[in-house]
Amino acid sequence: xxxxxxxxxxxxxxxxxGLGPRSAQRAALFLxxxxxxxxxxxxxxxxxxxxxxxxxxxxxxxxxxxKCSICDDPRRHQNRLCVVEDISDLWAIERSGVFQGxxxxxxxxxxxxxxxxxxELGIDKLVKYVSLMCDTHTSNEIILATSxxxxxxxxxxxxxxxxxxxxxxxxxxxxxxxxxxxxNYLDDGTLALAMKARTPVG
Amino acid sequence: xxxxxxxxxxxxxxxxxGLGPRSAQRAALFLxxxxxxxxxxxxxxxxxxxxxxxxxxxxxxxxxxxKCSICDDPRRHQNRLCVVEDISDLWAIERSGVFQGxxxxxxxxxxxxxxxxxxELGIDKLVKYVSLMCDTHTSNEIILATSxxxxxxxxxxxxxxxxxxxxxxxxxxxxxxxxxxxxNYLDDGTLALAMKARTPVG
Numbered sequence: 001x002x003x004x005x006x007x008x009x010x011x012x013x014x015x016x017x018g019l020g021p022r023s024a025q026r027a028a029l030f031l032x033x034x035x036x037x038x039x040x041x042x043x044x045x046x047x048x049x050x051x052x053x054x055x056x057x058x059x060x061x062x063x064x065x066x067k068c069s070i071c072d073d074p075r076r077h078q079n080r081l082c083v084v085e086d087i088s089d090l091w092a093i094e095r096s097g098v099f100q101g102x103x104x105x106x107x108x109x110x111x112x113x114x115x116x117x118x119x120e121l122g123i124d125k126l127v128k129y130v131s132l133m134c135d136t137h138t139s140n141e142i143i144l145a146t147s148x149x150x151x152x153x154x155x156x157x158x159x160x161x162x163x164x165x166x167x168x169x170x171x172x173x174x175x176x177x178x179x180x181x182x183x184n185y186l187d188d189g190t191l192a193l194a195m196k197a198r199t200p201v202g
Numbered sequence: 203x204x205x206x207x208x209x210x211x212x213x214x215x216x217x218x219x220g221l222g223p224r225s226a227q228r229a230a231l232f233l234x235x236x237x238x239x240x241x242x243x244x245x246x247x248x249x250x251x252x253x254x255x256x257x258x259x260x261x262x263x264x265x266x267x268x269k270c271s272i273c274d275d276p277r278r279h280q281n282r283l284c285v286v287e288d289i290s291d292l293w294a295i296e297r298s299g300v301f302q303g304x305x306x307x308x309x310x311x312x313x314x315x316x317x318x319x320x321x322e323l324g325i326d327k328l329v330k331y332v333s334l335m336c337d338t339h340t341s342n343e344i345i346l347a348t349s350x351x352x353x354x355x356x357x358x359x360x361x362x363x364x365x366x367x368x369x370x371x372x373x374x375x376x377x378x379x380x381x382x383x384x385x386n387y388l389d390d391g392t393l394a395l396a397m398k399a400r401t402p403v404g
Contacts, residue, residue, distance in 0.1 A: 005254060006264060009247040015240060016221070016229040023220035028251070029290055030219050032264065035252045038217060043248035045211040046233065050241040052207060053234060062208060062234065088231055 058129065060105035060122065062087060070094075070103060077101040079137040083126065083159060084145050085109050085152065093145065101143075104129060109151040110158055118158065127162055134166050141169040148175060260331065262307035262324065263292060272296075272305060279303040281339040285328065285361060286347050287311050287354065295347065303345075306331060311353040312360055320360065329364055336368050343371040350377060 006028065014024035031039040055061070056068035063069070070076060080101025084090050090103050106121040118124070133140050144159060146152035160170050175193040177186060186194075208230065216226035233241040257263070258270035265271070272278060282303025286292050292305050308323040320326070335342050346361060348354035362372050377395040379388060388396075 005247065005250045005266065009244075009251045012240065012244045012247050013218075016215075017232050018225035018229060019218070019220055025290060025293065027218040027220060029288070031248065032251065032255060038214065039248055039252040042211075042214045043245045043252065045207065045214050046241055046245035046248070048207045049211045049230070049234065050237045050245065064207065086231070088227060091227060 055105075059103050060087075060107060061090060061103060075100075079133065079140045080143065081130065081133065081140070082143045082145050083156075085147055085155070089145065089147075099143075101141075106146070106155065109146060109149075109155040111151050118162075121155070123159060123162060126159065130163055130166055130168065134168065139169075140166075141171060144170065144172045146172075148173075257307075261305050262289075262309060263305060264289060277302075281335065281342045282345065283332065283335065283342070284345045284347050285358075287349055287357070291347065291349075301345075303343075308348070308357065311348060311351075311357040313353050320364075323357070325361060325364060328361065332365055332368055332370065336370065341371075342368075343373060346372065346374040348374075350375075 010021070010024045010028050013019055013027050014021045016024075019027060031042065052064045053062045054064075056063045056071055057066050058071045059068060061068040061070060065072075077100050080099075081104055082090075082093060082099055082101055083104045083106065084093065085106050085108060087105055090105055093099050093103075104126050106123075106126075108116050108121060110116060110118065110121065130140070130142060142159075142163060144156040146156045146159075156172055163170060174197060175190060176197060177183065177190070177194045183191065212223070212226045212230050215221055215229050216223045218226075221229060233244065254266045255264050256266075258265045258273055259268050260273045261270060263270040263272060267274075279302050282301075283306055284292075284295060284301055284303055285306045285308065286295065287308050287310060289307055292307055295301050295305075306328050308325075308328075310318050310323060312318060312320065312323065332342070332344060344361075344365060346358040348358045358374055365372060376399060377392060378399060379385065379392070379396045385393065
């Protein structure tokens with residue numbers, strides 16, 4: 001039916017998260033119909049990002065230079081560091097606009113089954129980063145914003161232990177009822193934590 | 203947050219049907235993590251298909267040569283032509299394996315509002331194709347497999363009228379209850395057509 005190059009394109013598109021074989025066909029046809037406007041620019045964009053992006057030497061965020069724009073920004077708080085698992089988590093926090101400090105991207109969480117130990121996550125690099133922070137700034141705070149999963153919490157725990165030698169505040173994101181969330185759809189664990197961490201009104 | 207090239211890639215990915223802004227971010231990160239294995243090959247596949255694929259001179263199917271593999275296949279019935287709106291319809295019929303003739307891809311349906319008239323769909327080309335078929339083969343049949351929408355049926359009607367000068371059988375796909383379909387979820391139109399076209403049992 002489809003010939004080889006086209007089959008190859010559809011197979012490659014169908015590997016993208018969010019696209020299955022059928023929607024990959026649809027995407028391929030959409031692109032073929034818009035060759036100049038969409039297909040060739042997408043090919044170039046993929047090539048450019050693949051060639052020019054690398055991890056930031058300081059925080060592992062993606063960047064085209066050595067340091068990412070967040071690490072390079074002197075207006076951001078130099079004494080607050082938010083540790084996240086993935087770049088998408090960094091993007092989510094940036095979207096919320098609630099954090100004005102620096103980041104450190106682990107690139108995953110501790111998971112011995114999947115072969116991700118402390119060295120794979122570059123936790124030594126994080127420790128060095130924090131050590132440098134303590135040398136140059138005062139009242140430092142590390143926010144452990146790993147996932148609220150078993151692996152994420154294990155990772156946070158491990159990092160907290162490794163950072164005990166420094167006189168810094170170590171915090172983690174609060175657990176509780178999500179805004180707009182209905183109680184009867186909430187899992188028991190979250191409800192229990194929200195109840196425990198209840199705050200006085202008024 | 204993301205820098206320019208990366209923003210551009212995410213924007214381009216989010217234009218694909220089936221991907222939104224959030225899943226485009228996820229897809230971009232997936233690709234960046236698999237640069238050599240997925241990102242560069244996808245870039246190349248897009249480039250190759252954009253450069254080497256063009257419409258088949260005979261049926262408008264996609265091909266790397268002048269004629270597509272279906273038009274070029276001497277084992278397929280030369281006297282049966284299935285007219286479809288889009289290449290994805292051709293793929294769907296090929297997947298079913300139920301048709302062994304040739305195709306003609308219109309590239310859409312008649313829709314004056316969207317500026318698609320008979321010349322945009324290349325109906326003159328279709329008429330010439332059918333004329334050539336009548337000259338070289340006997341007992342020709344044209345199957346109008348356009349969509350069961352108002353536009354699709356208008357298109358089928360128009361084509362049937364244009365082909366009346368030829369002594370050919372013109373047929374269209376049967377309407378009815380889809381296999382596995384439950385009656386109470388079926389729309390009234392389909393149900394009425396299925397009732398009208400009922401077939402004797404045994």
